[in-house]
Amino acid sequence: MIITIDKSMKRQEIEKLLQHMKxxxxxxxxxxxxxxxWNEDALAYQKRLRNEWD
Incomplete structure (x- = not known):
């Protein structure tokens, strides 16, 4: 949810909008x-994936 706050809005109005947010x-x-x-060790899998970039 997006709330647009204008400079002219008062603090109470902003707080009221924030309270109604889900x-x-x-x-x-x-x-x-x-x-x-996993069928293999997690560390071995990680090393194998990193070696693909070399």
Missing amino acids: PRKLFLANRFVGKVK
């Missing part, structure tokens, strides 16, 4: 921890 939904990464099964 909070963003949080992404809970903890739900996905351990769900992906």
